[in-house]
Amino acid sequence: MAERRRGAPTPPTETTVAARDWDGRDIEGESFERVLFSDVDFTETRNTGGTFTECAFRGCRFNVSEHAESAFLNCAFTRCNFFDATFDGCKLVGSVFDGCAFDLMKVRGGDWSFTGLSGARLSGASFADVRLREADLTGATCEKTVFHKADLSGASLHGANFRKADLRGSELSPDHLLTMDVRGTIVDLPQAVVFAAALGLDVQP
CATH class of the missing domain: 2.160.20.80 (E3 ubiquitin-protein ligase SopA)
Structure with a gap:
């Protein structure tokens, strides 16, 4: 819950x-x-x-x-x-979701900071240019979910499933990679360098 x-x-x-x-x-x-x-x-x-x-x-x-x-x-x-609901430039700060369905939901812009989405099944939803600071996505299913240029700084992502999700341009702590499933996750080149370094790899040209 x-x-x-x-x-x-x-x-x-x-x-x-x-x-x-x-x-x-x-x-x-x-x-x-x-x-x-x-x-x-x-x-x-x-x-x-x-x-x-x-x-x-x-x-x-x-x-x-x-x-x-x-x-x-x-x-x-x-x-x-x-x-298939659309939220364009909306503010949902502090709202919580329990047992909801989000198939094909589209979120463009706006502020979803401090939202409670733990355990949410967000597969198929998309978030673009959205502020999700300190959102609770603990244990959420975000497989194939699109997060384009989303601000996930401070978000709780422990145990979340981000398999094949699209995180290009999004902001999140590299430490999150150690607590979430990111197999097949799509990232851009700058993110790849930061994440590789966080995993202890020696990135060289």
Whole structure:
């Protein structure tokens, strides 16, 4: 189960939206705070500039939804489906995910720092130019996941599976290589030099 960094408790919700069909709804500039969304269908929702603060999402469907310049701050997602969802320039700082599906999810830009993704199955998802500082990816399955120019500095990656993942241009500590599975991982030439040196190899021209 994903947990918040440093053991911070999950904020209590104050209102509930249950079993609602928000399929195709436009969320533009709306704000929600400490709301529990239970079994809500957000399929094909277009969310531009919406803000969700300390909300909880349980059994919700975000399939093929589009989120631009939106924020999900310190939210908790449980058993939610993000199939083919797109997050463009969004902020999800401090949010946690438990038992969620991320097939074909696309994240471009934005700040996902301090997110809780331990044990998440991220195979097939892509993250480009995303800040993931101090994110918890402990034991996550990131096989064939794309991380292009992602900032993974300070992230927890112990026991994560990065087989055949694409890490080109991403920033992460070379020490992580000793605690994660990187067989077949794609890196660029500058990364290869740094990682080789971290493994004790003598890199020469």
